[in-house]
Structures are given as structure tokens and as C-alpha cells.
Amino acid sequence: SQTIHQWPATLVQPVGSPLSLECTVEGTSNPNLYWYRQAAGRGLQLLFYSVGIGQISSEVPQNLSASRPQDRQFILSSKKLLLSDSGFYLCAWSVLGRPDEAFFGQGTRLTVV
Amino acid sequence: AQSVTQPDIHITVSEGASLELRCNYSYGATPYLFWYVQSPGQGLQLLLKYFSGDTLVQGIKGFEAEFKRSQSSFNLRKPSVHWSDAAEYFCAVGLDSNYQLIWGAGTKLIIKP
Numbered sequence: 001s002q003t004i005h006q007w008p009a010t011l012v013q014p015v016g017s018p019l020s021l022e023c024t025v026e027g028t029s030n031p032n033l034y035w036y037r038q039a040a041g042r043g044l045q046l047l048f049y050s051v052g053i054g055q056i057s058s059e060v061p062q063n064l065s066a067s068r069p070q071d072r073q074f075i076l077s078s079k080k081l082l083l084s085d086s087g088f089y090l091c092a093w094s095v096l097g098r099p100d101e102a103f104f105g106q107g108t109r110l111t112v113v
Numbered sequence: 114a115q116s117v118t119q120p121d122i123h124i125t126v127s128e129g130a131s132l133e134l135r136c137n138y139s140y141g142a143t144p145y146l147f148w149y150v151q152s153p154g155q156g157l158q159l160l161l162k163y164f165s166g167d168t169l170v171q172g173i174k175g176f177e178a179e180f181k182r183s184q185s186s187f188n189l190r191k192p193s194v195h196w197s198d199a200a201e202y203f204c205a206v207g208l209d210s211n212y213q214l215i216w217g218a219g220t221k222l223i224i225k226p
Contacts, residue, residue, distance in 0.1 A: 006156075044216040090157070092156075107156050
């Protein structure tokens with residue numbers, strides 16, 4: 001069966017420090033991969049999605065970047081965090097080429113102080 | 114542009130009472146429709162989905178949803194809610210054009226004892 005792992009679960013980082021959140025998927029190949037940010041009362045904001053290794057599409061310009069160094073690995077990064085980067089970040093995967101359900105990781109609560 | 118509207122930010126229901134959460138979408142073609150549930154501090158879990166066929170869809174945890182094309186709606190229902198149903202619920206539309214999900218802002222369900 002397929003599983004998705006996202007870590008860390010919580011993170012407190014000072015302003016100006018770098019960020020690296022990692023997400024890996026097991027049990028499937030060639031998945032669509034997604035990074036979302038969730039703000040209270042605002043639903044899910046799609047940050048990045050990827051349909052293959054090295055292929056990243058950015059939905060919202062901001063202080064973050066994403067990379068997909070391996071088929072089932074998706075990394076969210078920042079060189080210098082801002083206070084406004086605080087939030088709940090969710091990684092998800094779906095079957096490539098279908099508008100089907102997305103499977104979510106448990107999320108990372110990022111607090112920038 | 115495609116959009117998903119969940120008009121109720123919060124809904125409070127007594128335990129044992131019936132529930133209906135509203136979802137309306139704007140999309141030119143027949144959409145793929147989803148309801149997800151999110152417990153506090155967790156990722157999202159799929160409750161049910163509609164692709165085609167019977168417009169009344171049964172999901173997990175006793176939930177059902179009905180697709181009404183004429184009203185562009187996909188409302189979620191449960192005949193009798195339990196305290197464990199307290200969570201945030203998200204409606205989403207899957208696009209056949211680019212396989213993305215468009216998300217509603219969510220409805221937070223509060224259960225009164």
C-alpha cells in the first residue's frame with residue numbers, strides 16, 4: 001500500500017534561517033506531488049506541484065522553492081525565512097495524469113520567530 | 114475561472130442531529146468532486162468522491178453527498194453526527210484539464226453535547 005511521510009511535524013525557526021521540509025512517498029511510482037500551505041480559515045493554498053523529477057510548477061510567487069531530486073521525494077525550501085512563512089504545510093501525492101484524490105501527509109507546523 | 118465555494122465558515126450542530134455542509138462550484142465541464150476531512154493538526158483524509166454515475170455517493174464514517182448538476186452543488190450530509198465528527202471539512206473540484214484540485218475554504222464543524 002501507498003504511504004506518505006512528511007517531516008518534521010513541528011518546527012520553530014528564527015527569521016532569516018533556512019528551511020527544508022521533506023516529503024517521501026512509498027508504494028507508488030511517478031506520482032504527482034504537491035506542497036500546500038494552510039492558513040486558518042483560508043483553506044488550502046497550492047504552493048508547488050510536480051509531475052516528474054526536476055519538474056516543478058510554482059503557483060504562488062513567494063519566499064519558498066521546491067525540488068524533486070528523486071521520483072518520490074519532494075522538498076520545500078527557503079534560503080531565508082520570513083515571519084509570514086509561518087503556517088501549516090502539507091505535502092500530498094496523487095496518481096499521475098488523473099484528477100483523482102490526493103493523499104496527504106500529516107503536515108508540518110512551522111513557526112517563524 | 115474555476116472556483117469552489119463553501120458558504121459556511123462554521124457550523125454548530127448538536128450531537129445526534131443531522132448535518133448538511135454546502136459546496137458550490139464553478140466549472141464549465143462535468144467536474145470530479147471530493148469531500149475531505151481534517152482533524153486538528155492533521156493532514157486531510159478523503160471522505161468520498163464523485164466521478165460519474167449515481168449522483169448520490171456514499172463515503173466513509175456514514176457520510177454521503179449528492180451531486181446536483183442544475184445547482185452546481187455537491188453537499189455533504191450525515192443523518193446523525195457524533196462528537197468525533199468535529200473537524201474541518203473541505204470540498205474540492207478536480208479539473209480534467211490539468212489534473213489539479215481546486216479547494217473550498219473549508220467549513221469547521223462544531224458539535225454541541
